[in-house]
Amino acid sequence: MKRGITALAVITGLMLSFALYEALVVAPTERTMGDVQRIFYYHVPSAWTAFLLFLINFVCSVIFLIRRNTKADILALVAAEVGVVFCTVVLVTGPIWARPVWGIWWAPGDIRLTTTLVLWLIYVSYLVLRRFSTSGQTAVVAAVVATFGALDVPLVYFSIWFFRTQHPSPVIGDGGSLDPRMWVVLLINWAAFLCLAGLASWTRYLLEVAKREVEEAEALESLYEGSR
Amino acid sequence: MSFLAVTRSTLSKDIRLEWRSKDAINAMLFFSLLVVVIFSFAFDPTAEESRRIAGGLIWVAVLFAAVVALNQTWARELRNQVLDGYRVSPAPAAPLFMAKALGNFLFVIAIEAVMTPLFVAFYKLRALGPAWELLPIALLGTWALVVNGTFFAAVSLRTRSREIMLPLLLFPLSIPALLGMVNATTAVLSGEESARFWVALLIAYDVIFTVACLLFFETILEAE
Numbered sequence: 001m002k003r004g005i006t007a008l009a010v011i012t013g014l015m016l017s018f019a020l021y022e023a024l025v026v027a028p029t030e031r032t033m034g035d036v037q038r039i040f041y042y043h044v045p046s047a048w049t050a051f052l053l054f055l056i057n058f059v060c061s062v063i064f065l066i067r068r069n070t071k072a073d074i075l076a077l078v079a080a081e082v083g084v085v086f087c088t089v090v091l092v093t094g095p096i097w098a099r100p101v102w103g104i105w106w107a108p109g110d111i112r113l114t115t116t117l118v119l120w121l122i123y124v125s126y127l128v129l130r131r132f133s134t135s136g137q138t139a140v141v142a143a144v145v146a147t148f149g150a151l152d153v154p155l156v157y158f159s160i161w162f163f164r165t166q167h168p169s170p171v172i173g174d175g176g177s178l179d180p181r182m183w184v185v186l187l188i189n190w191a192a193f194l195c196l197a198g199l200a201s202w203t204r205y206l207l208e209v210a211k212r213e214v215e216e217a218e219a220l221e222s223l224y225e226g227s228r
Numbered sequence: 229m230s231f232l233a234v235t236r237s238t239l240s241k242d243i244r245l246e247w248r249s250k251d252a253i254n255a256m257l258f259f260s261l262l263v264v265v266i267f268s269f270a271f272d273p274t275a276e277e278s279r280r281i282a283g284g285l286i287w288v289a290v291l292f293a294a295v296v297a298l299n300q301t302w303a304r305e306l307r308n309q310v311l312d313g314y315r316v317s318p319a320p321a322a323p324l325f326m327a328k329a330l331g332n333f334l335f336v337i338a339i340e341a342v343m344t345p346l347f348v349a350f351y352k353l354r355a356l357g358p359a360w361e362l363l364p365i366a367l368l369g370t371w372a373l374v375v376n377g378t379f380f381a382a383v384s385l386r387t388r389s390r391e392i393m394l395p396l397l398l399f400p401l402s403i404p405a406l407l408g409m410v411n412a413t414t415a416v417l418s419g420e421e422s423a424r425f426w427v428a429l430l431i432a433y434d435v436i437f438t439v440a441c442l443l444f445f446e447t448i449l450e451a452e
Contacts, residue, residue, distance in 0.1 A: 065447070118400060124400075125397050129397060132387040132388045132389065132393055134387060137386075140448075141383055144444045148440060148444075149400075149401065151437070155429070155433055158404075159408060160407070
């Protein structure tokens with residue numbers, strides 16, 4: 001187990017430095033935006049990673065509600081925590097890019113911006129609930145709240161869709177005007193970010209398992225002390 | 229006992245309790261009056277401006293006032309172990325939730341009925357669109373706030389500092405509903421566009437979360 005983590009850490013380090021080199025040196029400079037555009041290689045992979053982690057959180061929460069499997073609960077917690085960190089990166093890098101390109105820090109009516117912000121708020125409130133819960137059934141309550149959060153996402157999306165959107169839209173997807181070399185760099189960066197997310201989640205998972213074992217041992221010990 | 233019988237008996241009990249004590253309604257009334265007065269000092273708009281901002285102000289005031297009532301929904305059942313009584317009773321959980329949500333809905337609607345004339349007077353409001361549309365918007369919007377609010381009040385029951393936990397959980401989830409209410413109200417007041425899309429959004433929100441709350445309430449009630 002420990003050797004696995006060390007190996008993943010080394011791979012992540014190598015991947016991240018390679019991806020940074022690719023993003024800053026190899027990728028061609030964007031014609032109109034210039035070098036500012038390079039933040040895109042951090043912004044977009046972070047967003048994809050965060051959304052993936054939130055999806056994992058939802059799936060694990062549903063599995064937990066059906067099977068009451070502790071592993072699923074810990075995975076849901078870990079995915080939400082690491083997801084919030086990546087989502088924060090998205091929300092910080094976005095305005096840094098938007099200020100020179102759009103001329104504004106924040107576009108309140110923009111669909112992806114606002115959806116991401118609301119997602120971030122929902123998962124922060126999920127984590128606060130887990131931290132503040134005094135019930136012995138925190139996992140159940142948290143799984144229900146995570147399910148509600150996931151139900152909310154399409155509604156948030158449609159409600160903001162009604163405003164006109166400012167985000168640079170079809171860069172990815174249909175009729176993508178993205179240079180193929182930029183695509184390669186973007187995917188390399190995403191792979192590196194996925195390694196980082198995997199590493200963070202894995203260590204956090206082990207930490208949570210150890211924490212629960214300690215809590216359980218302490219509870220047993222106090223029971224034993226009490227019965228003597 | 230059938231769904232309707234449990235709902236009716238719990239709802240009538242709550243209304244009777246509220247009628248005798250008037251705890252929630254008095255607190256909400258005074259609180260929302262304060263909000264209206266403070267807003268009217270903070271902003272001193274012309275009739276044209278107030279049409280654009282009043283929708284937002286009214287709903288934010290209602291949201292804050294509703295939290296006052298929602299926080300008391302389940303907390304009052306903790307005294308004398310009433311909630312434990314519900315847990316061991318053979319009555320299903322969903323009608324209990326329905327009764328609580330309906331009770332809160334009635335209280336918040338009563339508050340709105342008092343606040344709306346005050347807002348109209350303080351902000352010199354006159355709707356340029358079809359004013360009757362404000363009624364379905366108010367009913368749908370209030371239900372949207374109250375259904376999730378009642379649910380999350382039960383969720384936050386078992387947390388430290390539960391009074392602050394409820395808005396922390398409720399507000400992020402209510403953002404699409406709040407967007408719907410505010411924009412629908414503004415559309416009617418300014419008369420510039422149709423409120424149809426926003427009403428449809430509110431209906432979708434209400435249906436989705438009413439079903440979800442009824443499905444999951446038992447899980448929350450049993451989570452001790």
